[in-house]
Amino acid sequence: MKKIEILTICAHDGILQTIKRLINNNELWNSTGAIDIQEAIELAENKDFDLILIGSGLTAADEHELESVLATRKNIPVVKHYGGGSGLLFGEIHQALSGR
Amino acid sequence: MENFIIHKAATRGLANHGWLNSAHSFSFGSYYNPDRMNFGVLRVLNDDTVDGGRGFGDHPHDNMEIISIPLEGDLVHKDSMGNEAIIRKGEIQAMSAGTGIYHSEFNKDGSAPVKFLQIWLYPNKRNVTPRYDQVKIDTAERNVFHQVLSPNANDAGVWIHQNAWFNMGKFDQGAETTYQLNDKKNGVYAFILSGNVTINGQALEPRDGMGIVADSLTVKADTDAEILLMEVPMEL
Numbered sequence: 001m002k003k004i005e006i007l008t009i010c011a012h013d014g015i016l017q018t019i020k021r022l023i024n025n026n027e028l029w030n031s032t033g034a035i036d037i038q039e040a041i042e043l044a045e046n047k048d049f050d051l052i053l054i055g056s057g058l059t060a061a062d063e064h065e066l067e068s069v070l071a072t073r074k075n076i077p078v079v080k081h082y083g084g085g086s087g088l089l090f091g092e093i094h095q096a097l098s099g100r
Numbered sequence: 101m102e103n104f105i106i107h108k109a110a111t112r113g114l115a116n117h118g119w120l121n122s123a124h125s126f127s128f129g130s131y132y133n134p135d136r137m138n139f140g141v142l143r144v145l146n147d148d149t150v151d152g153g154r155g156f157g158d159h160p161h162d163n164m165e166i167i168s169i170p171l172e173g174d175l176v177h178k179d180s181m182g183n184e185a186i187i188r189k190g191e192i193q194a195m196s197a198g199t200g201i202y203h204s205e206f207n208k209d210g211s212a213p214v215k216f217l218q219i220w221l222y223p224n225k226r227n228v229t230p231r232y233d234q235v236k237i238d239t240a241e242r243n244v245f246h247q248v249l250s251p252n253a254n255d256a257g258v259w260i261h262q263n264a265w266f267n268m269g270k271f272d273q274g275a276e277t278t279y280q281l282n283d284k285k286n287g288v289y290a291f292i293l294s295g296n297v298t299i300n301g302q303a304l305e306p307r308d309g310m311g312i313v314a315d316s317l318t319v320k321a322d323t324d325a326e327i328l329l330m331e332v333p334m335e336l
Contacts, residue, residue: 012200015160056162056200056227063226082222084162084200087128088143094132 003030004097007049008081009040009066011057018085019055029093037062044070051096052078102300102314107136109307112147119154123147125291125309139289139311140334141262144220147307149213155206161197165221165260167249168193168205169268169328171293173214179203183232187216192237192248192266194258198228217291217328222336223261233258239268243275245329250282265331271295271321279317279329287313287334295325 006023008031010016016033023031032047034040037058044052052070054063063080071078079096082088113124113131124131125145126138137143143164150156155176168175168187175187179195180202187193195201207214235258237248248257249266257266265282281288290299290310297304298320304310313334319327 010162012160012162014202015162015200018160056198058227060226080163080226082143082163083220084160084164084197086159086161086164088220090130091127091132091137095134095137098134 001028003028004051005047005049006031006051006053006093007034007040007043008032008053008055009034009037009058010055010081011035012055015055015084019053019081019089022085022089023093026090037066040066041069044074044076049076051093052076053093054078054080056084102312104300104302104310104312104314105139106302106304107309107311109305112307119151121149123307138336140287140332141222141264141336142219142289142330142332143222144218145289145291145309146218148218149215150207151213152207152209152211156204158202158204160200160202161195162200163223163226164197165223165262166195166197167219167221167258167260167266168216169219170214170216173212173216174208175214175216176206176208177203179232181230181232185234187234190236191234192258193234194232194249194260196223196228196231196261198223198230201230219330221260221262221264221332224263224333225261228261237268239270242270242272244277245269245279245327263333267329267331269327271297271319271325271327273321273323276318276320279319281315281331283331283333284315285333286331287311288317289330289332290317290319291328291330293326293328296322297325297327298322
């Protein structure tokens with residue numbers, strides 16, 4: 001079965017690794033991490049993602065650009081993650097994937 | 101116009117991790133209920149009991165206003181900002197996770213359980229500088245609400261990055277009071293810590309929650325009771 005591909009962008013590497021680990025604990029999901037907007041856009045140009053998760057540490061302009069480039073141009077849902085790889089992560093992903 | 105929703109205590113999501121028993125008023129961890137995601141910016145209300153000597157090891161948070169209120173026992177807090185503190189019953193702790201922090205929380209006692217509320221609010225701004233605050237709360241005077249949290253650094257209680265106010269109070273049976281909102285655009289989530297209470301005509305029992313959008317609340321204690329009111333913005 002094809003996994004749900006999730007691109008996670010977070011400037012805090014420790015939190016990024018935590019989020020990736022938590023996502024990848026679900027055998028139906030696969031997370032690829034990016035530490036900044038440039039890396040995120042490059043990854044999105046070369047791989048199809050089902051969901052973009054924006055973590056902490058990006059500027060408001062970067063967050064806006066990510067939403068603009070990835071959500072609008074590539075039609076990928078973008079979710080702002082809150083909490084830092086904690087108890088909210090799965091709810092955010094489920095909600096985004098169900099289009100609620 | 102008044103709108104309300106009641107979350108009975110028994111309908112909360114339960115998580116038993118052995119050393120941790122938690123009742124989730126809203127979706128959290130493996131408890132996912134799309135109809136229980138939040139009340140305005142109030143995203144997490146966990147009613148936690150941690151075994152003696154156990155706790156949450158070092159773990160990260162970001163972009164969340166995190167409030168802890170011990171109900172029984174003491175918690176030992178350490179974080180990546182260099183804070184080391186004991187949070188006791190009668191105190192409240194607020195942490196703005198902002199760009200990211202690591203922290204741990206352990207039961208200070210080696211044998212008796214600690215009970216506390218863990219409350220998370222979405223911040224009004226992402227990626228703020230992380231901060232930590234802890235103050236004593238004085239709820240000795242009965243039959244009135246005492247402010248324990250606000251958006252203002254110079255106001256009573258802790259302050260957070262959100263247009264929110266928390267009040268706590270202990271009430272004698274038969275006591276009645278009114279709560280006027282600080283911001284009429286906000287809603288209030290009432291959580292009954294103990295006793296039976298009627299709020300705006302709705303009967304509530306221990307650990308019930310009630311989210312209300314109204315100009316004011318009429319709170320009547322049907323028995324001796326302790327109540328937490330969380331006034332929060334309804335728009336994320």
